[in-house]
Amino acid sequence: xSDLKPLLERHPFFAELTDSDLQLIVSCAKNVRFRAGVHLIxxxxxxxxxxxxxxxxxxxxxxxPGRGAIDLQTVGPGExxxxxxxxxxxxxxxxxxxxEDVRALSIHGTCLRDKCxxxxxxxxxxxxxxxxxxxxxxQATRLQLLDLYGKPT
Amino acid sequence: xxxxxxxxxxxxxxxxxxxxxxxxxxPADAAPFRPGQFNMLTAPGIGxxxxxxxxxxxxxxxxxHTVRAVGAVSRALVALEPGAWIGVRGPYGTSWPVREARGGxxxxxxxxxxxxxxxxxxxxxxxxxxxxxxxxLLYGARSPxxxxxxxxxxxxxxxxxxxxxxxxxxxxxxxESVGVVTTLLPAARFSGPRSTAFVCGPEIMMRFVAMGLLExxxxxxxxxVSLERNMQCGIGLCGHCQLGPLLVCRDGPVVSWKxxxxxxxxxxx
Amino acid sequence: xxxxxxxxxxxxxxLFEVLRSKGYxxxxxxxxxxxxxxxxxxxxxxxxxxxxxxxxxxxxRLRRRSDDAHFGFTVGPTSWRRFLDPPEEVLWTAEITAxxxxxxxxxxxxxxxxxxxxxxxxxxxxVAVQDRVFAREDGSPGYTRRRASALWIAVAxxxxxxxCFCASTGTGPRPDVGYDLAxxxxxxxxxxxxxxxxxxxxxxxxxxxxPGRRVDVEEREKGEDIPRCAAEQQVRRLDRESxxxxxSVLEHPHWDVVAERCLSCANCTLVCPTCFCGSVQDTSDxxxxxxxxxRRWDSCFTEDHSFIHGGxxxxxxxxxxxxxxxxxxATWWDQFDTSGCIxxxxxxxxxxxxxxxxxxxxxxxxxxxxGEDE
Numbered sequence: 001x002s003d004l005k006p007l008l009e010r011h012p013f014f015a016e017l018t019d020s021d022l023q024l025i026v027s028c029a030k031n032v033r034f035r036a037g038v039h040l041i042x043x044x045x046x047x048x049x050x051x052x053x054x055x056x057x058x059x060x061x062x063x064x065p066g067r068g069a070i071d072l073q074t075v076g077p078g079e080x081x082x083x084x085x086x087x088x089x090x091x092x093x094x095x096x097x098x099x100e101d102v103r104a105l106s107i108h109g110t111c112l113r114d115k116c117x118x119x120x121x122x123x124x125x126x127x128x129x130x131x132x133x134x135x136x137x138x139q140a141t142r143l144q145l146l147d148l149y150g151k152p153t
Numbered sequence: 154x155x156x157x158x159x160x161x162x163x164x165x166x167x168x169x170x171x172x173x174x175x176x177x178x179x180p181a182d183a184a185p186f187r188p189g190q191f192n193m194l195t196a197p198g199i200g201x202x203x204x205x206x207x208x209x210x211x212x213x214x215x216x217x218h219t220v221r222a223v224g225a226v227s228r229a230l231v232a233l234e235p236g237a238w239i240g241v242r243g244p245y246g247t248s249w250p251v252r253e254a255r256g257g258x259x260x261x262x263x264x265x266x267x268x269x270x271x272x273x274x275x276x277x278x279x280x281x282x283x284x285x286x287x288x289x290l291l292y293g294a295r296s297p298x299x300x301x302x303x304x305x306x307x308x309x310x311x312x313x314x315x316x317x318x319x320x321x322x323x324x325x326x327x328x329e330s331v332g333v334v335t336t337l338l339p340a341a342r343f344s345g346p347r348s349t350a351f352v353c354g355p356e357i358m359m360r361f362v363a364m365g366l367l368e369x370x371x372x373x374x375x376x377x378v379s380l381e382r383n384m385q386c387g388i389g390l391c392g393h394c395q396l397g398p399l400l401v402c403r404d405g406p407v408v409s410w411k412x413x414x415x416x417x418x419x420x421x422x
Numbered sequence: 423x424x425x426x427x428x429x430x431x432x433x434x435x436x437l438f439e440v441l442r443s444k445g446y447x448x449x450x451x452x453x454x455x456x457x458x459x460x461x462x463x464x465x466x467x468x469x470x471x472x473x474x475x476x477x478x479x480x481x482x483r484l485r486r487r488s489d490d491a492h493f494g495f496t497v498g499p500t501s502w503r504r505f506l507d508p509p510e511e512v513l514w515t516a517e518i519t520a521x522x523x524x525x526x527x528x529x530x531x532x533x534x535x536x537x538x539x540x541x542x543x544x545x546x547x548x549v550a551v552q553d554r555v556f557a558r559e560d561g562s563p564g565y566t567r568r569r570a571s572a573l574w575i576a577v578a579x580x581x582x583x584x585x586c587f588c589a590s591t592g593t594g595p596r597p598d599v600g601y602d603l604a605x606x607x608x609x610x611x612x613x614x615x616x617x618x619x620x621x622x623x624x625x626x627x628x629x630x631x632x633p634g635r636r637v638d639v640e641e642r643e644k645g646e647d648i649p650r651c652a653a654e655q656q657v658r659r660l661d662r663e664s665x666x667x668x669x670s671v672l673e674h675p676h677w678d679v680v681a682e683r684c685l686s687c688a689n690c691t692l693v694c695p696t697c698f699c700g701s702v703q704d705t706s707d708x709x710x711x712x713x714x715x716x717r718r719w720d721s722c723f724t725e726d727h728s729f730i731h732g733g734x735x736x737x738x739x740x741x742x743x744x745x746x747x748x749x750x751x752a753t754w755w756d757q758f759d760t761s762g763c764i765x766x767x768x769x770x771x772x773x774x775x776x777x778x779x780x781x782x783x784x785x786x787x788x789x790x791x792x793g794e795d796e
Contacts, residue, residue, distance in 0.1 A: 012339075059323075059331060071323035074330040078340055099328065139361075143333040144321050148355040149265030149295040151170065151223065154513050154702065154715060158523045197516070197524060198706025198713040223731035238523045383729050385702040388560050389757075392699030392720070393727060395749060397669065398756030419672050421741035 004029050007105055011052045012078045013129065021122050028111035034102045041082060041096040048090060048109040050082030056102030061095050073140075074099065080133055085109030154386060156195045156240025157181065162215070164235050168299045171221040171266060172231050173207060176241070178215075185210050187248030188273035189351075189379060189407045193387045194218060195240025196229035203384040203402070204230075205270035206244065210277060219269035219301065245387040247407040249274040249377060254349035258287040260341065260371065262362045264334055264354020265294055268301045270379055270406075271353050275309060282313045287343045289315045293334025293358065296320050297327045315342055334358065338365035345370025351407075353379040360417060363410050376410035380417075397422055426642055429605075429616040429634040434466040434492070437539075437575070440631050446537035446573060449505055451498070456484055458498040460505070463539070470495060477583035477767070480776030491614065493540055493607050496583040497766050501695030502538055502545055503552060506568050507719075513564070513702075515714040524713070529564065535571035541601065542579055543594030543649075544586075544766040548695035549574075550600055554758040555698045573624060576601035578649040580609070582656045585767030587780055590659030593764045596649035597621075603628055606645040617645030658770075658780040662761040665751035665783050672744065676785050681740035683775045688721035690769035690777075691746065696762045699727065722746050747779060747786075 005026045008014050014022060032051070034040060040051055040058060051058075058081055059071040072094065075081050081104075084092050090109070116123030163175040186192075191205045202224070208217030222231040233239065251274050259278060263271050278288055290309065294300040297320055310316045317337050319330035330337060334354070350371050352362050359378045366376050382394035382401045394401035397416035399408065416422055441448050442464075450463040453470045463469065474495045476483045487494050516524040549569075556565035579586075579595035588594030597604045602625030606617040617637060620626040637645070691697045701720040706713045720727055722745045728735035736742050754762035763779075770778045 057330070068325070071327065071331045073332040073336075074319070076330070076340055140333045140336050143335070143357070143361060146357065147295065147321065148358050149293070149299065149321065154717075155526055155528060158526070160523070195704065198704055198710060200704045201702065201715075227731075236522070240524070381730060382735065383727070385700075390555050390561055390698060390700070391702060391717075392722065393701075395745070395753070397748075398753040400757055421736050421738060422672065422745070 004031055004105065007031065007054065008052075011054065011105065013052050013080050013133070016129065017122075017125060021125060024115050024119065024122060025107065025112065028108045028115065030106050030108075032104050032106045034098045034104070036098050036100045036102075039095055039097050040102075040104075041092045041094070043092055043095045045092050046090055047082065047084035047092045049106050050080060050085055050109065051096075052105040052107070053077050053079050053081065054103040054105065056098060056100040056104075058096050058102055059099050061097055063095065069095070069097070073137075073144075083130065083134060086113075086130065154242065154388075156193070156201070156242045158238045159216075159241050161233055161235050161237050161239065164233070167219060167301050170223075170231070171219060171301065173217050173219045173269075174230065174233070174239070175208075176216045176218075176239075181241075182209065182212075182216055185212055185214075186244035186273075188251055188277055189248035189270055190244040190246045191270075191387070191406060192218065192241050192243030193245070193384075194220075194226075194230060195242075196226050196233070197238065197240065199229040200226040201240065201242075201385070202226045202230070203245070203387060205379070205406070207269040207272045208276070210273040211280070219266065219272075221266045242387060245402055247405055249351045249407055250349060251277045254278075254375075255281075255284040257285070258343040258348040259285055259289070260343050260348050260350040260366065261288070261290045262334060262338075262350065262352045262354070262366075263290070263292045264358040264362075265299070266301065267352075267354035267358075267379070268292055271351055272302065272305075274351055275314065279309060279312050279314060286347060287315065288313065289341045289343050290317070291334055291337045291341060292316065292318045293337075293354070294318065294320050296322045297324045297329075317341065333361075335361045335365045338362070338369060341369075343369075346372070348375065350376040351379075352377065356381070356417065363414070367410075373411040373414065374409050377407050378410060378413055378417075379406045380408055380413060381406070425619075426637045426645070427618045427629060427632075427634040428637045428641055429618050429632055431614055431616075433616065433618075433632045433634055436632050437628075438465050440628060441537045441539075441573070445534055447534040448537045448539055449502070450539035451493075451495070453484065457482060458484070458495050460498075460500045460502060460538075466492065469493070469540070474581075475583065477585045477771045478776075479585065479770050479778045480773055482771050489609055491580065491607060491609055493577045493605075494580060494609075496579060496581070496586055497542055497545065497768060499693050499768065499772055501693070501766075501768070502541060502549060503695050503697075505536055505538070506549070506572070507552065507556060507562065507565050507698065507700070509719045511564055511717050513715045513717055515712065518711040533568065535573065536568060537573040537575065539575045541574055541576045541597075542766070543576065543597040544588045544591075544764045545695055546574065546576055546597055546600040547588075547593040547764040548766070551696040551754075551758070551760055551762060551764065552698055554760065573628075574601045574603075574621075576604040576621075578604065578606040578645075579652040580607060580648050582652045583767060583771070584657060585770045586652075586656050586765065587658040587660050587767060588765035589653040589656045591662050591761070591763060591765035594649070595652040596646075601625065606648050608641075608645055608648065617641065658767065658778070660751075660763065660765065660780050660783060662751070662763065664787060665761070665763075666755055667787055668748045668752040668783070671786050672748070674786050676782070677740050677744050679785075680743055680777060680782055681738070683777055684739050684743045685774060686723045686739045686742055687774060688723040689772045689774065691721040691723060692719065693768040693772045694750075695766060695768070696750075696764060697721070701726075722749070747782070751779075751783065
């Protein structure tokens, strides 16, 4: 497990965490690999982990009868997938499917939540980071909703 | 304000509302334009609009304008068939600093029809590919089928351009990114401080892209955007295209972010 | 060096004769529609002799003078601009050819050269401002052509209207640039006469053909005192240098206050002698075989002025008034290396709600804090 620490250190998501933070997190992490076209996450399943993408592209998707799977957003190396583990009811709201072979770090949700409860400073730093990423995602979503390239009415 | 009349040699449908018009060769093409400049195009009896050239900067290359049907004049232009005549005045305006960008990286960010005014700069750069470091094209479109020049994007990729496309709304079979073009910036391969950036697209998109580029270390004086305002003369005497101190037809359309930002951030200017 | 000469009243009619014999179309001030307008005039009797006007913000009335002065008024709602850059001008027409192309013909050039009589100093400066817009190699051929052949006979102001502020903008009341001949009307008990000075070879040639004699020192001083007195009457002022700071107060709350009063009627832009915006329209006849392109005066107070596909960039009156004032006084410098304001005060007089830029500019340049202390 200890060989994962350099990978955590290198991932932009954890760039601002301290060495001791990473020491705590690494015990919740595992290195994972997915082939292209498989689901990391399925809408409706229990959510108890998140992924730091190291290589490859992942599509966030939602399924609609008659339309099939609709890609909402793609996420690539250096980015994060999965926020539903943070808050009850801990159920995935969307699905995530690999578009290519993907290498990622999976962080176990209960494990990390426990550590944050024990060490609120770590919890604060981590939440700050999550808030930043979620804000960026929100802003991108707002722009996407504007339909900027669509025809002005 | 007297146009020369040119015959349309070919018309290619690009997307549901956009076509590229190729004009017959004329002796005037011997003095070509600089990438990023525009012509005033006349649909006879209907009116005149500014349209950037999307091809023909190199001597002998076909003079192309890619037109999107958004108003009375552009709708008329888009409806014209080969053999029809249109009026052409120009070239007008400033250009992408293609030469000045030599020796460094180039980041080109296009949104929607914004790829058209950038196309001549991409081709000029590819013609002298070894003069530049990393060259990245990030292209955001509404959907895969609303992208301009999809075949060419592939060709450019083969000629040493890193091309990344993203769409707001995916379609079955789309293998590239989904999301706004700004999300491609953090991972794009270029060194901000060594880069010159060319950005063209809707104004909101350009503002957010500029923020992302500045964050990556691109200098505001080496970040260029192409502005759009009402233009009725192209030569600085109709007064419509003002943005603060800028007469966009004369001082633009290509303007550095350093110069444009203070005015773009003021509402209703 | 110009030599100052004394012309008696009779020389005025001689001037008209000489101009006519040289083929000029003579434009000058005349009383029409309850105002002093510029229009075709044929002799000194067409001039507003014995008339003056009363001007204030949103107010203009013709008044009888107690004397017979020919030029005892200031400026009215028209400016010379309408003769150099007409409110509507066909730029070209084109007819379809056998192969479907178009044979284009620029508008005919056969107009007579223009002689402008009674031009005020502020308006000479206005023409110099418009020259920078239109009289360029790639500018307006019509303007450039008319401008090049035009003859300018200026008149020094003997009095200022309450709305005049050319003394503060350095553009009057004594003509200092751009004239061929400058006249000062000297009103004396014994009868009026003109102090005349040429400002160009054409003016000197003209002066030589008018009966008169060299002025003496006393006469010269008398003539030069006249615009000096007019300057002293001025109550309004505008500091053109500090007005450039308007671009730093684009979000000043006072823009909203002005916008409350502004009707966006475009009067100020139509009476302004330096405003140059024009819209371009193409039309076709019913057969579709003949087309033409027309330029018409436009105003930044219309919503269409800033229209791009999707809508107007400046949909509010606030943004349109701000565009007009900041352009006129600040960004004009960036675009044409001069202010767009020459101190004539027309925009003040002809504003139906009496908005006065000499009052608004200092307010806009004053502290712009939006919050107020309790």
